[in-house]
Amino acid sequence: MQDFTDQTQRMLDYYGLFQDPFGDQADATVFSGAGERLEVAEHLRHLLSFSPQDCLLMAPTGGGKQAIAHQVIRLLDDEWRVAWIDGGDIDRLDSASRELIGQLGLGLKTDGDTASLYRNMADATAQRSNDGENFLLVVQNADLLSPDVQTWLQSMRTLAPRTDIRLRQLWLASSATAIAQSDNDDHWYSLVLEPFTAAEAAAYLNDRFAGSGQANGVPIKDSDIARLNDMAGGMPGELNQVVRDYLIAGTFKTTERKQGFPLTHVLAGAGVVTLIVLTVLYSNQGGEPDVEEPVAELALPEPTDSQAIESEVQQRLAEAVARVEARREEAAAAEAEAADQAETAAATTQPSQPAPSPQPAAQASTQTATPATTPTPSAPAPQPATAAPSQGSGLMANAADNEYTLQLVGVRNRASVESILAELPNQERYDIVTSSYQGRPWYVLIHGRYSGPSAARADIANLPARFRDQEPWARTFASLRNN
Incomplete structure (x- = not known):
């Protein structure tokens, strides 16, 4: 079986692309404004520049939060200094403070008590903001931060002399369930990203392909894009995966046979196959086919070249469905585990209190509710x-x-x-x-x-x-x- 790199190269050669439309390089160089994503990025830039509120952007895993955050950074002026941390990697206050001081270039020592350190950080950003600099903290997976780290990061706004010279913050999360004070409209502007419609998915894919060298648009029919978007739940990250598998399935048999089988024939068969896969998906019968299974075992009579390609497409799409479900299951499990840990930590430990005035931790103790956890449905009996x-x-x-x-x-x-x-x-x-x-x-x-x-x-x-x-x-x- 070919490895991931070989399959990607087949796809690039077949469609005349200079880079993978769904790879890291495309993520860094192509931003699609589909689904009003460009307007969202501009709106967040404006709020972070002029509003007293910090921003909370929410969407499920694969919803496009990071792409929008990177676009916000591109829209900022050169005088902005940006720190980016991952809530899944930051589990201690000293880790958070070291990252902030290092990435923002504040030049502070990390010794001393927590209250003094965070007050010094707030004073340093305020003083340099008065001199024309601006500071932004982006927190990826913010709902995985511990309550203690959350409290102190949020305290940065109250420790600043004025909100216009504070450390601005953009938090990215799957939901606001585990984020303290997320319902405080004075502190947070919350925005939920909506899934793509079929038309938005088509526009998004067009941008990805155009940025990768395909000037003739997306080599997939609109009806098939709609079905693939349904399969991905309208999530850009998931759409990248299922479309990539779909395209590789179409190119694999064609290039292997060294003949120019018409792409329209592949897509015609794939349209029917996709309906079958969606039926399987919605009825929760998603077993994962094996690409090594002989075509004869699919009970197809005397398979022709076109039928063999349709079978390959069917298997690839079924694999895509299975992997999408697996990723969603893993993400849900991780969120549930993080919420349980946050609830336990909040119940057993009292967050450190910032010393002298103002007292942000005191505010947090009155406004922070124990993060609610969504009950996990009991698994069916074996x-x-x-x-x-x-x-x-x-x-x-x-x-x-x-x-x-x-x-x-x-x-x-x-x-x-x-x-x-x-x-x-x-x-x-x-x-x-x-x-x-x-x-x-x-x-x-x-x-x-x-x-x-x-x-x-x-x-x-x-x-x-x-x-x-x-x-x-x-x-x-x-x-x-x-x-």
Whole structure:
């Protein structure tokens, strides 16, 4: 199987692109104003420059918050100094203060008590603002900040002599649930990014392709863009993934056969296939097909070249659906875990109080409510019929719903996956799960039990090479039992 780089190069060559429309370089050089994103960026720039409020921008993972924040920075004048931190990486006050002092170039020592340090930071930014400089802090994953760090970062506005010479702040979050004082309209201007409509998705993709060398627009029909956008939930980040898989599926068979099969034929078949995949998605029957499965096993009569390409597109789109769901599941789990940690920390520890006047922490203690957590629905009881370990390994029988495993292979023929398993060492670490895909049995080979998605992905490097090359993905045992 080709690796990620080879597949990308096929796509670039086929469409005459000089860079991946969905890669990091495009992220850094192309900003799409689709869905009024440009207006949002300009509005935030204006508020940060002139309003006494700081800004809170909210959208689910993949919603485009970071792209807008980078555009806001581009719109700022040269006299602005910007610090960017990730709430998922900052878990201590000293870490936050070191990042602020270093990135903003404040030249302060980090020793001394917390109250004095943050007061000195506020005084330094105020003094230099009076001299013509401006300071901005962007907090990515702000809802993952601990309550203590949140309190002190928010105190910077009250420690400043005037709000117009304060450290301005732009926080990016999935929601405001875990953010203290987010409902204080005097302190925060909150804005929620809406998902793309089909027309906005088409405009967004057009900008990405134009910025990558495709002058003739998006090489996908509007009707297919609409379906792909539905699959991505209108989220730009997810749309990048599913469209990329879609395009690679269309180019893979064509270039491999070394003949110019018309793209319109690929898309015509893909339109029908996409409807099938969406039906699977909405009925929560999303097993992940395996790209190595023989075409004959899909029960297609005497497949022609065009039918083989449609089958490849179908598999790629189904993989895209599965990965989108996996990413959403991981993001939801991470948010729930962060909210639980924040609630525990708020209940067991009292945030440090800023010393002399003004007293921002005192304000925080009266205005900050314990972050609410959205109850996690109870996972359905395990269904023994869906777990069919061929070696009696017991992974499905013994693992908790919230534990993770790696899905390696999915096929129609159970004998095929059993033959694969028979050749593997340490068979007790594998299991075969019987699920359903498009109304027919689907047999999935899984590996291992892990406490979280990061631990699962870290173990991919230890898998046999035949699986590493197929991009295994982490999923919960609950999701397997629900198939």
